[in-house]
Amino acid sequence: MNRARTGPPTVGVVIITMGDREAELRALLESVAAQEGEPAAVVVLGQGAKLPALPDPVAAVELPVNLGIPGGRNAGVRWLREHGGADIVLVLDDDGLLPRTDTLHLVREAFTANPKLGIVGFRIADENGVSQRRHVPRLGGADPLISGPVTTFLGGAHAIRMGVIDQVGDFPDKFFYAHEETDFAWRALDAGWEIDYRADLVLTHPRTPASRHAVYYHHTGRNRVWLAKRHLPAVLVPIYLATWAAYTLAQRPPLAGLKSWWAGFFEGVRVPCPPRRPMRWRTVWRMTRLGRPPVI
Numbered sequence: 001m002n003r004a005r006t007g008p009p010t011v012g013v014v015i016i017t018m019g020d021r022e023a024e025l026r027a028l029l030e031s032v033a034a035q036e037g038e039p040a041a042v043v044v045l046g047q048g049a050k051l052p053a054l055p056d057p058v059a060a061v062e063l064p065v066n067l068g069i070p071g072g073r074n075a076g077v078r079w080l081r082e083h084g085g086a087d088i089v090l091v092l093d094d095d096g097l098l099p100r101t102d103t104l105h106l107v108r109e110a111f112t113a114n115p116k117l118g119i120v121g122f123r124i125a126d127e128n129g130v131s132q133r134r135h136v137p138r139l140g141g142a143d144p145l146i147s148g149p150v151t152t153f154l155g156g157a158h159a160i161r162m163g164v165i166d167q168v169g170d171f172p173d174k175f176f177y178a179h180e181e182t183d184f185a186w187r188a189l190d191a192g193w194e195i196d197y198r199a200d201l202v203l204t205h206p207r208t209p210a211s212r213h214a215v216y217y218h219h220t221g222r223n224r225v226w227l228a229k230r231h232l233p234a235v236l237v238p239i240y241l242a243t244w245a246a247y248t249l250a251q252r253p254p255l256a257g258l259k260s261w262w263a264g265f266f267e268g269v270r271v272p273c274p275p276r277r278p279m280r281w282r283t284v285w286r287m288t289r290l291g292r293p294p295v296i
Contacts, residue, residue, distance in 0.1 A: 225268025
């Protein structure tokens with residue numbers, strides 16, 4: 001943990017919003033307030049948007065511009081540090097909902113039981129309890145009801161030990177949207193931390209396609225290249241990029257989306273996104289043993 005203390009680890013909740021989901025945000029905040037045990041410190045950050053009135057003691061921070069998803073999360077972490085800190089940072093989508101009242105208790109319990117645990121990923125399920133294949137952080141979208149160690153996590157609902165952020169740094173601001181979680185996860189794994197997917201930690205979230213975001217195809221293509229250039233051993237970079245290019249073509253995206261993806265891909269090749277810190281080969285092997293070598 002990031003500081004010596006007695007008692008259960010403290011939790012800080014970070015929620016970023018564009019200010020256009022007032023009813024959903026209020027419901028999420030109510031579900032956080034209903035959690036059992038020691039209350040969490042909660043901060044809501046408006047991404048270049050005015051925030052509605054929020055219930056006490058929720059903190060409201062209106063960012064002057066939209067910093068993107070990673071930038072907004074980083075701003076939330078900075079706020080927590082400046083206002084007493086937290087042992088665990090919990091990030092939640094503004095249109096999600098915690099259906100159980102013991103979720104924070106289970107999060108605290110997980111980090112207390114395993115000092116090597118750096119990140120916990122939640123299961124995201126729709127109103128009917130169904131998890132989309134893309135929301136399961138394993139190859140092939142294996143059974144979402146099975147918990148276990150993984151190599152990445154979902155951005156919509158996750159918890160990170162503050163000590164991991166202290167050690168490996170913030171989310172990559174320049175990514176703006178897409179794959180910032182994988183960038184962070186790879187750094188955490190290379191530093192020796194563990195990542196768990198927990199099927200019993202649930203965030204209810206509307207069923208939506210990732211492509212609803214206007215920048216989805218472009219940023220996905222660009223950030224995949226940046227991810228490889230920043231973190232993979234040189235010999236694996238072309239293999240990783242070729243694999244993802246083939247996968248994207250196999251998905252048969254709309255022509256406009258495919259053009260946007262390739263534009264982003266070549267932007268990633270052309271534009272640097274430092275620093276470059278290739279992961280160790282022991283980390284490559286560890287990820288392979290966990291079922292997801294960093295070429296897929």
